[in-house]
Amino acid sequence: MTRAAVMRPVVMRQAAMCVLAQAAPILALAAAWEIFARSGAVTPFMLPPLDEVLVRIYDDAVGGDLFRNIGVTLYRALAGFFIATAAGIVLGALMSRSVVARWFFDPVISVGFPMPKIAFLPVVILWLGLYDVSKITMIAVDAVFPVVTAVIAGIAGVEKELVWSARNMGARTYEIMWQVMLPAAAPQILTGLQVALPIALIVAIVVEMAMGGYGIGAAMMQASRFADSRGVFAGIVEIAAIGYVLVKLMAALRRRLLAWHAEAQAGGV
Amino acid sequence: MTDTGGVANWTTLAGVADRLGRVRQPLLRYAPLLILAVVWEVAARLHLLSTSALPPLSDVAAAWLELARSGELFTNAADSLYRAGAGLGLAVIVGAVLGIAMATWRPLDLMAGPLVELFYPMPKSALIPVTALWLGFGDGSKILLIFLGCMLPVTLGGYNGARGADRLLIWSARSMGASRLRTLLDVVLPSALPELANGVRTALALSFILLVSSEMIAARQGLGFLIGSLGADGSYEAMFAVVLTVAALGFLADRAYMALVNRALRWRQ
Numbered sequence: 001m002t003r004a005a006v007m008r009p010v011v012m013r014q015a016a017m018c019v020l021a022q023a024a025p026i027l028a029l030a031a032a033w034e035i036f037a038r039s040g041a042v043t044p045f046m047l048p049p050l051d052e053v054l055v056r057i058y059d060d061a062v063g064g065d066l067f068r069n070i071g072v073t074l075y076r077a078l079a080g081f082f083i084a085t086a087a088g089i090v091l092g093a094l095m096s097r098s099v100v101a102r103w104f105f106d107p108v109i110s111v112g113f114p115m116p117k118i119a120f121l122p123v124v125i126l127w128l129g130l131y132d133v134s135k136i137t138m139i140a141v142d143a144v145f146p147v148v149t150a151v152i153a154g155i156a157g158v159e160k161e162l163v164w165s166a167r168n169m170g171a172r173t174y175e176i177m178w179q180v181m182l183p184a185a186a187p188q189i190l191t192g193l194q195v196a197l198p199i200a201l202i203v204a205i206v207v208e209m210a211m212g213g214y215g216i217g218a219a220m221m222q223a224s225r226f227a228d229s230r231g232v233f234a235g236i237v238e239i240a241a242i243g244y245v246l247v248k249l250m251a252a253l254r255r256r257l258l259a260w261h262a263e264a265q266a267g268g269v
Numbered sequence: 270m271t272d273t274g275g276v277a278n279w280t281t282l283a284g285v286a287d288r289l290g291r292v293r294q295p296l297l298r299y300a301p302l303l304i305l306a307v308v309w310e311v312a313a314r315l316h317l318l319s320t321s322a323l324p325p326l327s328d329v330a331a332a333w334l335e336l337a338r339s340g341e342l343f344t345n346a347a348d349s350l351y352r353a354g355a356g357l358g359l360a361v362i363v364g365a366v367l368g369i370a371m372a373t374w375r376p377l378d379l380m381a382g383p384l385v386e387l388f389y390p391m392p393k394s395a396l397i398p399v400t401a402l403w404l405g406f407g408d409g410s411k412i413l414l415i416f417l418g419c420m421l422p423v424t425l426g427g428y429n430g431a432r433g434a435d436r437l438l439i440w441s442a443r444s445m446g447a448s449r450l451r452t453l454l455d456v457v458l459p460s461a462l463p464e465l466a467n468g469v470r471t472a473l474a475l476s477f478i479l480l481v482s483s484e485m486i487a488a489r490q491g492l493g494f495l496i497g498s499l500g501a502d503g504s505y506e507a508m509f510a511v512v513l514t515v516a517a518l519g520f521l522a523d524r525a526y527m528a529l530v531n532r533a534l535r536w537r538q
Contacts (some may be wrong), residue, residue, distance in 0.1 A: 025383045047405060104301045104413045111302065114523030116477035117514040119493070121485065122500040122508060126322055179302070201392040206482040209397060221486070224398035240391040247390035 047231045049136065056234045065219070070238065073215040076132060079092075079205035080139025084196055088144045092151025093177055113145040118203065121210060135207045142203045143196040150192020154185025187261060190254045197250055201243055217241075324506040333510035341495070342514065349480055349491040350518075352408055356415025357476045361469055364420040368427025368468075369461055373453060385424060393418030394482055401487040411483050411491070419472035426468020430461030466530045467504070471528055477519040488504045492518075 030050055036042065039050040044052075061067035064218045094101045121138060128134035158181050182189070208217025216235050223231025306326055312318060313325035336342040371378045371385075396414055404410035434457045442452045484493025492515050499508040
């Protein structure tokens with residue numbers, strides 16, 4: 001037997017142990033939930049047993065409601081997120097280049113960022129109605145601020161030598177922006193996007209709860225109105241899973257996009 | 270608060286900006302906001318939009334004074350600030366202790382780490398119906414929601430900060446005879462503070478989002494509830510007044526917090 005063939009099962013066993021060590025606390029939590037819910041200390045209304053919640057999710061999946069609600073929520077959250085990404089990069093680049101744009105938007109951003117923009121929800125409903133346009137607008141407006149600030153900070157940190165050499169070699173202003181500054185600022189921009197994505201999900205759930213019209217938030221609110229606590233907890237499990245998967249995907253995307261960057265070669269994110 | 274309270278705040282804020290050496294002239298810096306306010310007033314007076322969609326800013330100011338005179342604004346604001354303060358205070362204490370404990374005590378890290386990783390990306394707004402289910406429509410459910418929603422950013426800040434503490438400093442302190450507790454308090458905690466402060470800032474912004482959305486969706490007092498009920502009554506001037514008040518509170522809380530942090534962490538420079 002070669003050395004590699006001996007090594008492989010050992011490595012695999014180690015990897016399996018690692019996954020197990022990761023999963024153990026989560027399984028323990030699930031078990032604690034089940035035992036606590038069945039112990040009689042709380043009513044099934046306050047905390048339905050986990051297996052009943054999972055059965056409920058399965059029923060919804062078979063009935064088709066689950067995928068429609070997940071699809072609608074994801075569509076809104078991601079549409080808002082992508083609009084915020086595009087708008088944030090354009091606005092951030094503009095503010096980095098133009099003194100006038102910077103003068104105008106700087107106070108708007110610095111006042112708008114820490115504001116709880118969700119308070120404007122009734123105003124947005126008044127202007128844009130109850131449907132997807134107002135929901136996606138709300139999500140995009142909330143998610144755009146971390147993107148803009150990340151783009152500006154990222155571009156400000158780009159080494160001057162890079163820009164000078166590009167200009168020396170005859171690059172035009174917009175070429176420098178798209179081919180030098182934005183790629184060089186990519187790590188910070190991606191950090192901004194990693195902040196914006198959970199915000200988009202939080203706001204998507206809130207606007208669905210407040211306005212209805214399908215989606216996980218609306219389904220949870222509906223369940224809560226009918227005192228259907230299994231439905232409420234099913235929604236929590238679903239949205240927790242979605243949030244987890246999206247955040248992991250985003251981190252994987254970061255590693256892939258920044259494969260060229262020192263951060264990836266150092267082996268950590 | 271009198272009507273000039275806002276003006277005084279603006280000048281002190283501009284003073285902070287000035288000291289940072291960003292823009293010298295406070296008037297010039299905040300002129301864009303003034304321009305937006307004037308555009309709002311003119312657009313509304315010229316009936317470019319219906320008055321219910323965009324009441325003139327002067328009418329909104331009058332409605333604000335009316336709400337302030339009746340005391341409605343302040344009783345609801347007191348409710349909201351109590352909820353946000355209690356929830357955030359608990360989250361900061363528990364979150365910081367948990368984060369630093371996880372960074373210094375490995376068994377706890379192995380146990381709680383996967384759970385933190387699982388729950389961190391979960392959109393916390395999904396907990397609104399659950400906390401309402403458990404504790405009803407009063408203060409308790411909002412405080413619990415804000416506590417649960419704000420704890421993890423603080424935990425993560427404390428964890429990353431404490432992990433980043435310089436090993437050499439810790440070893441030196443230990444070799445010079447400092448006890449574990451002394452080392453924790455005098456070396457690990459101070460080096461964790463900057464990251465911890467960042468985590469608390471995220472939590473502060475989150476607390477306002479969760480406060481306002483939970484009050485709009487499930488409450489009978491508070492600023493969020495006031496916005497919803499004024500909107501439902503069709504008194505849009507007053508609704509805009511409360512919306513702007515909430516936005517201003519969120520903004521001022523962030524600025525006050527940052528001023529405090531900059532003062533407290535001045536030794537770092």
